[in-house]
Amino acid sequence: MRLAVLGSCASQPGPGEACSGYLVSSGDSHVMLDCGSGTLGPLQRLVSLDDLRAIVVSHLHPDHYIDLVALRYGRTYGVAGARPIDVYLPPGGISHLRGLAQALSSTTPFWDAALTLHEYEPGVPLHLGGLTVRPHEVRHGIRSFGMRVEDGEHALAYSSDTVMCEELVALADGADTLLAEATLAGGAPQHHDPVTHLSAGDAARVAVRAGVRRLVLTHFWYTADRTRAVAEAREHFEGDVQAAASGLTLTL
Ligand SMILES: [Zn+2]
Numbered sequence: 001m002r003l004a005v006l007g008s009c010a011s012q013p014g015p016g017e018a019c020s021g022y023l024v025s026s027g028d029s030h031v032m033l034d035c036g037s038g039t040l041g042p043l044q045r046l047v048s049l050d051d052l053r054a055i056v057v058s059h060l061h062p063d064h065y066i067d068l069v070a071l072r073y074g075r076t077y078g079v080a081g082a083r084p085i086d087v088y089l090p091p092g093g094i095s096h097l098r099g100l101a102q103a104l105s106s107t108t109p110f111w112d113a114a115l116t117l118h119e120y121e122p123g124v125p126l127h128l129g130g131l132t133v134r135p136h137e138v139r140h141g142i143r144s145f146g147m148r149v150e151d152g153e154h155a156l157a158y159s160s161d162t163v164m165c166e167e168l169v170a171l172a173d174g175a176d177t178l179l180a181e182a183t184l185a186g187g188a189p190q191h192h193d194p195v196t197h198l199s200a201g202d203a204a205r206v207a208v209r210a211g212v213r214r215l216v217l218t219h220f221w222y223t224a225d226r227t228r229a230v231a232e233a234r235e236h237f238e239g240d241v242q243a244a245a246s247g248l249t250l251t252l
């Protein structure tokens with residue numbers, strides 16, 4: 001299994017970066033986890049859109065899905081006869097995107113020529129070619145779903161956006177790699193009240209309790225010092241710790 005980071009920022013991209021987006025691949029199966037601002041460019045360096053099996057969205061904050069709008073326009077007007085791309089959304093996601101479409105355009109239906117919208121259910125696995133993606137509900141300001149991705153040999157746990165919670169520990173249990181948000185790391189402003197995110201120390205404590213081999217920190221505030229964030233995590237976790245960045249690729 002391979003993990004490619006397309007973007008690793010919260011809310012707004014930092015210089016040369018993008019918001020949340022990850023390409024997970026096993027053999028010829030390619031699944032995009034989240035589709036935040038600026039992720040479509042890096043994605044196409046790695047895989048043709050026609051070869052993308054699906055996009056799975058963790059939750060309905062724009063830094064995790066707003067490039068679906070760009071994809072819709074490009075796919076609708078740019079590629080004659082292209083098949084729609086399957087997009088798996090959290091419960092309530094289809095009506096959310098239809099509401100967004102109403103605000104953006106008088107064209108109806110807005111999404112259908114480009115994207116086929118589905119909703120997943122908590123705990124029910126999606127079988128996407130050689131990859132199985134199981135959404136696990138975590139705790140955030142809105143409903144949010146971490147993802148456990150498996151290919152029969154390896155397991156990747158992705159936190160989505162969340163506070164420290166037992167659900168996240170269970171999601172990551174025994175995974176090879178935990179890709180965990182660390183919004184409150186590296187000198188980021190502590191402006192979230194109530195807190196809806198993890199610190200690097202929180203992410204590291206989850207890594208310890210879940211027994212993962214490698215921790216990849218992501219979803220950084222755009223001003224965060226990532227070297228400092230990694231050091232914060234290493235105070236609690238002795239395994240491999242890395243900072244995600246657009247362009248980083250890892251083999252599990
Ligand atoms: Zn976010």
Ligand SMILES: [Zn+2]
Pocket residue numbers: 059061140161
């Ligand atoms: Zn969020």
